[in-house]
Amino acid sequence: MFEIVTGSNKKYFDVNLKTGVLFVNERIDREEICMSNQKCSLNIEALAKNPHHLYRVEIKILDINDNAPHFPVKVFALNITENASPGERFPLPVSEDSDVGSNSLKEYKLSPNEHFSLDTQSEDQSVSAELVLNKALDREKQATIKLVLTGTDGGKPPKSGTLNIIINVMDINDNNPVFSQPLYKVKLKENVAAGTKIIKLNATDMDEGSNGEVTYLFSSHGQEKNLDTFAISPDSGEIEVKGNIDFEDKAFYEIRVEAHDKASSPMTTNCKVLIEVIDVNDNAPEIVITSLLSSLREDAKIGTAVALVTVSDKDGGMNGKVSCKLQGNLPFKLESSYKNYYSVVLEGQLDREKISKYNVTLIAVDEGTPPLSSTSVVYVDVSDVNDNPPQFNGKSISVYVKENMPPGTLIHTVSAVDRDSNENAEISYSIVDNKATSIHSVSVNSLTGQLYNLQSFNFEEQKTLSFHVQAIDAGAPPLSSNVTVNVFILDENDNSPVILPPYSDPGSVNTENIPYSAEAGYFVAKIRAVDADSGYNALLSYHISEPKGTNLFRIGSSTGEIKTKRRMSDNDLKTHPLIITVSDNGEPSLSATMSMDVVVVESLDDIKTSFREVPVKEESFSDLNVYLLIAIVSVSVIFLLSLVGLIAAKCYRTDGSFSRYSAPVISTHPDGSWSYSKSTQQYDVCFSSDTMKSDMVVFPSPFPPAEAELVSIHGEDTFTQTQTLPTTGKVSII
Incomplete structure (x- = not known):
């Protein structure tokens, strides 16, 4: 699991996973990567996984002499008057070499001749050459002089480039324009507006008339880029900004300016203008993020690397010095591994159920005035671990069901919630109970938690049923929890009242005797009954039916006591058939009936029942x-x-x-x-x-x-x- 991570589009290096050898994967051109910079290096990141570890490798690119010096033009024409004084100098085009260090341009050589010698100057990062007139010219003897200038670098073996110089010996106009100084130096801030004037050159000519009038222009040899960036006024010699000045593109400019007089055979002189570009903090830091993990387990260990971060700033000096930090209070930290290279690592515990996704914001700030900053976000998804068991809403559930409910009826639905996700939150239900009665009485749907009765309940035999339902998730390892289900069986009015002895014998004739002299309220009999149901279903009431027109007896609706309403009359029957109905208070109401014959007798001696009350008249008290x-x-x-x-x-x-x-x-x-x-x-x-x-x-x-x-x-x-x-x-x- 070893790989090379680079921040560029090209993968210049790769590693042999078998031997560990780091090899060049794509041709390296130092001049393309670093241009004219003296130091050139490539930074690569080697990532080892399982466990994650990051190695930083800085590879320095060494220059080879693969570029020969070359001049911007192949032929350079120079007009020199025949009366030019010995010692007069004439600048020559500068040879360019893309190599650096010892492989760059080192010296110039001039082909042998009797009139000119070569003077070489090394200034800053360039080497320039000038022709020096050693012997006066005579146009009549030699109107054209051809020379060869050779530029040689310091490589081994050295490489060179040549320039053909054609000197045209001009007649008359014996004074050249002269600049106030041969070299001008200017400092210029980047990003200045177009049209900004930076310097005014001054050249004078001792001649009179048109021979003393000076015109300024840029030397056209090898200054094409400068012509796009700067402009010079032909009459005043003022140089102004024409294009975009960017320190990050070019830190200095070398401009060659020619001054011509307006003679028919103009004479020319040259000067050099060096423009140093001063950096301005105009580039915000750049953040490049390489994600290492698409998601992070919520039980990941502290120190796990999440992403690699590279911070850079195109500005120079303090403007290019960058610091980086994380924003907010997050369980992550930023570790600096090498220069502007960082790793985002975990430093706290994760809980997906609380936060399932983090947006880790990085802020990079440079030290410029004013400072510039930039932000970037690392998105971290937290993957689930089965660390939460299913939870019921409470430790117990009370369920109320009616008796006589048909088997297979849905009596309740238990539901548990698991805070995990995916398969860790897939819940199945089962009944776990040691009591066989619970297992054979109730079943549960493993997917929905719906509880069904397997048999019909009978309140008179069983009033409560208790069992445990377990919810278990599909995680690895699975987690579970239980809830106690208490089933309370509700009574239904499914039992009719039962009349108790002595009036309950089937087929028997129930007869009670009362005396003819019985007063109102005389106790005849008491009917007793019970109901196997409970509550209102067992609350009994008694009712009596007797032949129409008699209206002689009444019964206590709750006591079942049969008493007389009034005294007997001669018109009353001797035998009174009564039908007693006992009803419960259920819905619908159930009842039981019995019949009784009340016989009116003349004498107290005929009364046999031991449960009668004998009314006593106050006025007929006897000694007995x-x-x-x-x-x-x-x-x-x-x-x-x-x-x-x-x-x-x-x-x-x-x-x-x-x-x-x-x-x-x-x-x-x-x-x-x-x-x-x-x-x-x-x-x-x-x-x-x-x-x-x-x-x-x-x-x-x-x-x-x-x-x-x-x-x-x-x-x-x-x-x-x-x-x-x-x-x-x-x-x-x-």
């Missing part, structure tokens, strides 16, 4: 009645004393158990009856009754059988019955 009343009171007092003793004994034995069992809820109805509602427990229930009044005392018992002993005292008889009580709902006990 007094004795009977005394006997009843005596028996009642003895029974009450016995009952109090029994209660005291039981309270003593069960002291401390009262705290473990809650007392039943006792309700009093408008008609004087009581009802209770309590879960399956054992209670000691004690009753006492006077002539028309009943009292009930309920005591909790620590023993588990759900039975109650019903004791009733009425009239002369005592009736004791053990009755199994329903585990839920309300039962009226009188």
